[in-house]
Amino acid sequence: MIVRRVVAWADERFGTNALLHTALKKIYPDHWSFYLGEFALYFFMVLVGTGIWLTFAFDAGSQGAYASVVQLASRDHPIGYVIRQIHHWAAVCFVAAILVHMGRIFFTGAFRRPRELNWMIGVTMLALASFTGFTGYSLPNDDLSGTGLRIAYSVALSIPLIGRWAAGVFNGGDDFPGSLLTTHLYTLHVYLLPVMIGALLAAHLGLLIYQKHTQFARDERNVVGRRFWPDYALRTLAALGATLAVLALLATFFEINPVGDYGLYRPWLVMNGAVPDWYAAFLEGALRLGPAAELRIAGHPIPPVFWPGLVLPTVAFVFLLAWPFIEARLTGDRAAHDVLDRPTRVPLRVGVGAALIFEGVLLTLAAGDDQTAATLHVRLETLVWVYRIALLVGPIVVGVVAARLAAEMRARAAGSPAPDVVLLVRNAHGGYDEEEPQAG
Amino acid sequence: MTIALWLALTIAGAIGATVAAAFAAPPSAFAGALAVAFIGLAGAAGAAAIALHAPDDLTEPRSAHGPTYAPPLPDDGRVTRPVFGRMWFAALGAFAVLGLVPVISLARKPGRRADTGWRAGIRLVDENNRPIGREQLSDGGIETVFPAGNVDLPQAPAVLIRDGANYLAFSKVCTHAGCPVALYRHASRQLICPCHQSIFDVEHGAKNVSGPAPRPLPALPLGFDAEGYLIARGDFDAPVGPDDWDRVL
Numbered sequence A: 001m002i003v004r005r006v007v008a009w010a011d012e013r014f015g016t017n018a019l020l021h022t023a024l025k026k027i028y029p030d031h032w033s034f035y036l037g038e039f040a041l042y043f044f045m046v047l048v049g050t051g052i053w054l055t056f057a058f059d060a061g062s063q064g065a066y067a068s069v070v071q072l073a074s075r076d077h078p079i080g081y082v083i084r085q086i087h088h089w090a091a092v093c094f095v096a097a098i099l100v101h102m103g104r105i106f107f108t109g110a111f112r113r114p115r116e117l118n119w120m121i122g123v124t125m126l127a128l129a130s131f132t133g134f135t136g137y138s139l140p141n142d143d144l145s146g147t148g149l150r151i152a153y154s155v156a157l158s159i160p161l162i163g164r165w166a167a168g169v170f171n172g173g174d175d176f177p178g179s180l181l182t183t184h185l186y187t188l189h190v191y192l193l194p195v196m197i198g199a200l201l202a203a204h205l206g207l208l209i210y211q212k213h214t215q216f217a218r219d220e221r222n223v224v225g226r227r228f229w230p231d232y233a234l235r236t237l238a239a240l241g242a243t244l245a246v247l248a249l250l251a252t253f254f255e256i257n258p259v260g261d262y263g264l265y266r267p268w269l270v271m272n273g274a275v276p277d278w279y280a281a282f283l284e285g286a287l288r289l290g291p292a293a294e295l296r297i298a299g300h301p302i303p304p305v306f307w308p309g310l311v312l313p314t315v316a317f318v319f320l321l322a323w324p325f326i327e328a329r330l331t332g333d334r335a336a337h338d339v340l341d342r343p344t345r346v347p348l349r350v351g352v353g354a355a356l357i358f359e360g361v362l363l364t365l366a367a368g369d370d371q372t373a374a375t376l377h378v379r380l381e382t383l384v385w386v387y388r389i390a391l392l393v394g395p396i397v398v399g400v401v402a403a404r405l406a407a408e409m410r411a412r413a414a415g416s417p418a419p420d421v422v423l424l425v426r427n428a429h430g431g432y433d434e435e436e437p438q439a440g
Numbered sequence B: 001m002t003i004a005l006w007l008a009l010t011i012a013g014a015i016g017a018t019v020a021a022a023f024a025a026p027p028s029a030f031a032g033a034l035a036v037a038f039i040g041l042a043g044a045a046g047a048a049a050i051a052l053h054a055p056d057d058l059t060e061p062r063s064a065h066g067p068t069y070a071p072p073l074p075d076d077g078r079v080t081r082p083v084f085g086r087m088w089f090a091a092l093g094a095f096a097v098l099g100l101v102p103v104i105s106l107a108r109k110p111g112r113r114a115d116t117g118w119r120a121g122i123r124l125v126d127e128n129n130r131p132i133g134r135e136q137l138s139d140g141g142i143e144t145v146f147p148a149g150n151v152d153l154p155q156a157p158a159v160l161i162r163d164g165a166n167y168l169a170f171s172k173v174c175t176h177a178g179c180p181v182a183l184y185r186h187a188s189r190q191l192i193c194p195c196h197q198s199i200f201d202v203e204h205g206a207k208n209v210s211g212p213a214p215r216p217l218p219a220l221p222l223g224f225d226a227e228g229y230l231i232a233r234g235d236f237d238a239p240v241g242p243d244d245w246d247r248v249l
Helices: A002-014 A017-025 A032-057 A065-072 A078-108 A116-138 A143-157 A163-171 A181-211 A228-253 A278-289 A306-331 A347-366 A369-376 A380-413 B002-022 B027-052 B086-106
Strands: A222-227 A295-297 A300-302 A423-426 A432-435 B058-061 B142-147 B158-163 B166-171 B183-185 B190-192 B199-201 B207-210 B222-224 B230-232
Touching (some): A002 A017, A032 A065, A078 A116, A078 A278, A116 A181, A116 A306, A143 A163, A143 A306, A222 A228, B002 B027, B166 B222
Antiparallel strands (some): A222 B058, B142 B158, B190 B199, B222 B230
16 A cells, blocks of 8 residues: 555656656566576675674774674674674675576687677676775784785785885785785775775666576577566565575674684784685685796896786786687677676587686685695695696697587587497396497 | 464574674574574575475567667857867876876885894894803704894894704794794704795705795894803894895895
8 A cells, every 4th residue: 555655756756657657567587596696796786784783883994994893793792793704604605606696608609799798797896806805804904814915915015107106005015914904905906996886886777677587498589587576576585584594593603713713813823724615715826836036127026926916816807807808709709798698608608618617616616725735635736736737738638628618519409319328238147248339 | 374484483593693792602502593683584585485386488679689779969060170189198198107106105115124233242042031151952943033132123133043063043033925934843953934835945044935925034143241141242144034136236
């Protein structure tokens, strides 16, 4: 009744009912994998909500930051503790959800024309989400995140020509940690980065609605699916409830980032086995596997951290941004597509995707190489060399094998007989006989 | 009916969380009650969606992608001279250059303080400013040391190692990414950085023998003062910490 009156009130003034009608009856294709991006959206909403609360509990000066966060973990503040736990878990899950969603988009070819721009927006949001996460867990000024910041400072310092400027703006002082470091991180984490993500998210969803969702149904002229109201709305509400439930369960049973145990950052103290949040671990791994050689140009050093710490993520980011155009050039397919591919349809894409996943997993594993070496009783130096070689050779092997598998699966799905299949049949003597495969 | 049960679970969870908060229950009780409420919400919405039995093959037309060939903008004939000349772009470019000014002004180039605090005659102290005596460390023992009165200088920390009768001290700031080189393995006389596993050979001037560090840890020359406390005989023998473009050696 009240809803009806409010809707009528708005319609009389703004003529909104036509728009509302269109929005509510709009049809969305349905598939379980289309909810992955929604999970990311819901994690972001949780981050904004819990984050706003946290700004009121957090002391953004570098002196009081640590104490104010530890306070949240104390007995006097059970609610604050849970909110901070949910915030951190949501950050970790947000990046994961983006990455899994991106994998779906990648392997089904949803990034192809006309959706290249939306893919690029998504890739940018992935980078921003990781950076927001990093600035966030660095805020408490505890010993773990302080060490991470020290490394980030060294990486910024390594940029040729402008290293000191870049590191100085970020650090706010001549020495690390600069007096303005926490304030700068706060500005980035609380205002600049979330607003950028929010703006890109609006563009992302706006383009999605305007261009209409892709689908698996083999029909390029129609959208086939469910109405938004009430069918799809209930489904996405269930997804929201599930997202919130997962976060609450994580906060109930698993403690994340107990900064109270780490102690305040002291430049000369470090924890053994210190690793960053999972999405930054690939950089940590890259730094561990990176070369030790320091190049010099006319006497100016280019420190070794520059290559794994800055060049590698930049190249990866640009490659991902450009992928829709790279693939269009390599396959020659420049047509607009609204129907998704089965993941095996384009072997090239499968190969490249598998190689990228391999590199990401390997670099992430390398971030724990000391623990792995200790567990497996191998020398750390040996393990580092195994990882280094795998990093260079692995993607080629994995990519080629994955592409071949995809090609074979595609051929089989198309009904043509697989070429080198041999049927082995056990005979009466216990041995095996080869048999010609039966047609069909 | 099922939907009502799920919603009852939601209500119970929400009330439970509120009660837990009101009675200052432990965090896990509050979070657990929240989880129950959200599971109820997810369950209710999911059950409702299933109960709808709504068709999943409704269709809506897609418009073709591609150029729309809109007609040119109307021209009322009164514009006689072209107004969109190159000067507009020149002006835009000028503003773009101007826009760099505040960015650059923000980026005052910080120096990197070369001062480590170490000078000849300065005592080595621990983090509580206590001097280090001749017999303080046993063989294979290590201690993080600072120049007396300068515990807070980020370039200052050094690792003091006792090896037999000898004392050795090296900068604790890794030459790779600036982490504290905090681990020492006496059996192999190696200092190890726990961040990226750079390994330094203490018997050969903390030379970088493995891992990504590009150069040895700077060494601190040591001596004893009249009272038998450890002192520095000068500054580190090389710049501390990772290099950068402007540190021309």
